[in-house]
Amino acid sequence: MKDTIVTTKKRILLTGASGTVGFETLKHLMKNPNYEITVFDVKTRKSVKKLAPFRNRVEIVYGDICSASEMEKASQNKDVAIHLAAIIPPFADVNPELAYKVNVQGTANLIHALEEKSPQCYLLFSSSISVYGDRINNPEISVNDPLKPSPGDQYGETKVLCEQAIVKSNLSWSIFRLAAIMGNHKISKLMFHMPLDTPMEICTPEDTGRAFANAIAFQDQLENRIFNLGGGEDCVISYRSFLVKMFDAFGLGKANFPEKAFAEKNFHCGILFDGDQLEEIIRFRRQNLADYFEMVHQQVNPFQKKITILFRNFIKRWLLSKSEPYQAYRNGNEEEMEHFFNKNEKKVIEPVYQ
Template sequence: MTDAASTPAPDDRPILVTGSCGLVGTAVLHELGARGLPAVAAARGKKSDRKLLAALGRRYPVAPVPAWADLTDRDAVRAMIAQHRPRAVIHLAAVIPPAAYASPGAARRVNVDATHHLLDACRAVPETPRFLLASSVTVYGPRNPHTHPDPVTVDTPPAPSDLYGAHKLEAEAAVRDSGLDASILRVGGVLSPAGDYGVDADVIAFEGMLPGDGRIHTVAVADVARAFVNAALRPDNDPVYLIGGDATHLIRQRDIGRAITAALSIPGTMPPTRPGDPGDDAAWYGTDWMDTARSQQLLQFQTVSFDELMAQVSAHVGWPRHLLRPLVPAIRLFMNRMTPYRRRSGVYAQPWEFAQERWEQPLPDRR
């Protein structure tokens, strides 16, 4: 007969998710809801946040509990953690490029300061939660595939050259120094069937400035959510995971726009891209292919191929996408006018020169 006192009770404490109403956060809440796991959804409390969480509450038997909090407010964060006593914190809240370039002060408050607030609050409760930080492949800095032919690994030295990568690396250091049971998940290019593929001048400029032949490791947002939840529930973990899709997601930057516009039934509307300079390692962006074998072995998260993801994009938009077909010439003209290299001389992409002009980003160190 088993001694009941020696059998650990199941941990029914919730998993707290920051950035819960963002792209990945929403997917994480869906994953938790589908598994019947209690969740606390940390968000600012905007009207759209309340509407989203209400819809999730109607969909799943275990509704996420809202926690309206400003993560840049140390006292508010401490009160939130003390109230909900989570078993794990999945920290997704972030200001990403190009918004991070346009508002560097706000980006630092969310990307770095809020991480410190959460870590301090987690250390202050009697049962410290497991901590999962959403980091990024951008911590590795510019990746010239001509001089760095191998994919990055967890042992590849980080060397960020932009503000966002530097923020993430600083947040990683804080997590390592926290003394908490923690893991860092460096995530590749997240794509969603329900992504916002509308017109945003900064996003179009950002995507257009990148070398078209730059390597990027994409991943379906549902698989990212699965990785975070599985990491939160594992009794033992690696300190760093690399989160990208299966081998079909090892693509080039130019492939993303081409595939998405084809899925939206507006093929051929993406303007030509410029290649990266093979002789200038600093002239590339902080994306690359990743060795995800170990992460997949432990977390078992890769379920959606790139082609399946594009089919999901088409299915999500549905029949209205066919109404866009007559507009292909006009969309192509508009996109060509929006390209950052329309009136710029040269052959190769100049991402950092363009970022400096548009968002006052510092040029990378070429020493």
């Protein structure tokens, strides 16, 4: 008589599954038949529609992460928790109180719930490269570098507080500080906050989701450690070059804004000098910059691109009107100019759109 092999299923809790990285993580988790997955997300029209295809395959719990009692219900008997729920920029800057409530207090609720209901749970947390602050003058970033979010970066500050709470918890944990995760980004005033000469390392949502899913199998090598997560040397580009390629893909022509449209300091991003450490353990990278820009071109609607080409000068004037650095420069606002620029200048260069 042959021995019967009993496979114990891992019970996974995933927060923020309707977000860009969360959705990719969920898709990767679904590939493993030995995972029993519970999704915890805020109930919106978007989240219900996005998660609907999975409702017969995973347990979907809609609730408020700011509610301790609701988190306790979702956190019972879990082996792994992947915590991706957060208020991100630019909304985190618009509503810093909500960002603190969701990001910091919500994380505290999750930690407490897991400690009470699943004390052996392994917590995977998505932090951000923003915790390192302005690195334009020293762009090579290592995980042991000081955490100094740029002034006014509410999101970066909440991530530092979350990390501190996790490290002090009684749980096993790993923290991944994410590079610039490019996918489903909408144009906003935040695009003008990054200095044009910033070296940036990106990672695609698909690779990032794969990283969180893969990490579960390597808990013994990852637990109680912090890693930088990026796409590697094939995913490094200057912000100036990135904008040129994106504007071309969308039909906006040249990214020919005046230099003072963009801040010169007090943002974040850089090159993850030690990012290969995580890749060597969990092998999550599959895509590079060429893959990313190919995806962008495929996602652009040809008809919409024609319309954009027709109105691109108007669109760029409208975008420029959203630039906070440019408005500060034109209005001579000394306090804001000090925040955005290395030195104050009075000359204003108007854009010439082609």
